[in-house]
Amino acid sequence: MTTSLSHLLARESSEKSGTVASSDSGRTAAARNYACEQDDSVVKHATILDIDPSSRLPKDGMTFRKPTVDSLLQRGPSEIMSEIKGHRTSIRWVHLRSNCMSWIEDLMEKVCEERHISMQDHNSQRPSTPVKINPLLRKDLWAHLFHGKASDQIQTRFMGPTCTPFSIDLEDEQSDSTSESTKGPRNNLVLYLPYLNWELAQSWKQRQELIQEAREGREISGQADSELIKMYLHHDTSPLHDRRTLHQAYYHDFGMTRSLPKYDQVMQRFTAEMTSEQEAKLLVVDQLWLWIIKGKGSNGQDNDEPMPDLVITAFPGRFNGCYDSADVYHGVIEHLERGLEPPLRSANDLAAVIVEHCTGVFFQRQLEADKWFLEFYAAAIGVIRDKQKAAFTRFCFTSQELEELQINQTSLLEVSRKLEDAAFSISVEATLFSQIKDIIDELECIDYILGRQDDMVRALTRTQKSRSLRTVSDIVKERRNTWAGIARTAKIAYTEIQAQMDLKQKQSSLAEARTNRYQVEDSARHGRIMLLFTVVTIIFLPMSFLATWFGMNLKEEDSGQLTLGLIAAVVFPISIVIAIVALVFAFSQRLRDWLASCIEKIIGGTLAILGIHGGRSTTMSMHSGLRRDRERPRRFDLRLRRLTESELDDEINDRRHSDDQIV
Incomplete structure (x- = not known):
């Protein structure tokens, strides 16, 4: 943001003392603008905002300071804000722009010191060395919720989602909440909330390169967050949550x-097609850490000042300090400057604003037309369904053409070529199936985060009575229902593609069955022709042989001239007998079995008479061979003979009836 040169010099001089001072009362527009400036330097800054709800205009009741994180952790928020004279406050917001556990622990220790919250002893396994516990960071509120402490993988680090009211006094926590013996109410709160955000693919790549340099121990370039990553990424006990x-x-x-392997996100593909690979958007998950610590009034002593209600938050900013519509911190500041309806009156209202922006940054319609993410998934599903319907239309048209070819009894070659058409392939559906599965998988991931948000916001509404919180809870629930509708549409598309693949497979099986039927019919026709040639050959082969025999030009001593009647009397009876015997043996299984049995008995008897060993075994082997022959399927010529009769028509009609049922 543009400011005057004198103001920039004032800012530079004030940074030496660890703060960014506001002019005079600290309430000028320039001072407010400094709260929204890019934090692009290597030194990280925090934000302290004092709010006076009694001010007539929201801007007039806001006082900013932007100290470095080191200054905040050393001096504390109360000492820094005490330098500003003439302002009143009942709500104080301290914000850290990274989820760094070490920062939170040091800050909470300083808060306890400022508010005179005593560290309480905890009985350890060694009575001689009691453990001091920070009431704001008890193990059940801090260490026990740290997930991934035993892993060296950065992506496993997060705080388990929780929304828990607590008391500063441990005796209150250990006593029954319904008991009247408690010394104070559980009016403080801790909230760990995951929320969806986005990042540029180029910025994400640079961030991962920076992390890789830190992991390998190489010298890190002087970018923003370089010192933060170098110092806290692999901290032993309190690391950075990226x-x-x-x-x-x-x-x-x-x-x-x-x-984990790299997943190609739907939004990344779509935004890369609309802009470029460098400008593509990547879905990320951030964490909101929020504490509400109730203040206390003055006891009348000189050194005892009233403490305002304190709201402490930590969530990441944009990489390299870039400012855009996805920066939650800037959105909260601008919202507070515009004013709320109803007006901000308590720390709960401030928490509601912060939660609203964290849960809504992914859903709000941005100034840029390519950042309403609900439309990305709806458009992606729509494209897949359009391709699926186009493939189904081609399939129906090609199936009709194939049906016409089969009805017109076109050659099998043309039918086979039509079956190889791309419309009958499931390659298109397989690609669409993979894409819709990716979309459903991402929608399940989104619903998982939204479900955690819904649970935590409803718990926050139950514990902190606030109209603003109830409104935020309703909005979160409505957003989840909206995305559930998108997920249902994706599952419908998934089912349609699956059904279309099954239909194509059934159509392919049906077409193959019809083709096989036509092949059987063609084989039957060819078989009849072969049978006719065989019968003719059997009948005329003996006659041809005998006619040739009598037609040989041979000379004998008593040779005479044979008459035609004599030759016919010899040729025709013998030919007819041979043809009849051959045809009978060809078409009679029983006669062939009888002949084989006779031959078997003759061979067995001969071997027995000659005294050759193995006759019995030979006979048994022949018996077993005959049994195997009987068990074999009937000969193909007999099946062709059956098909030539009326059963062929019955079989064809049955197949056509079954085909109609499948269609």
């Missing part, structure tokens, strides 16, 4: 021992 991709957040358990 933002994760959508699939890393959903499959966090699978990445405990190894990094």
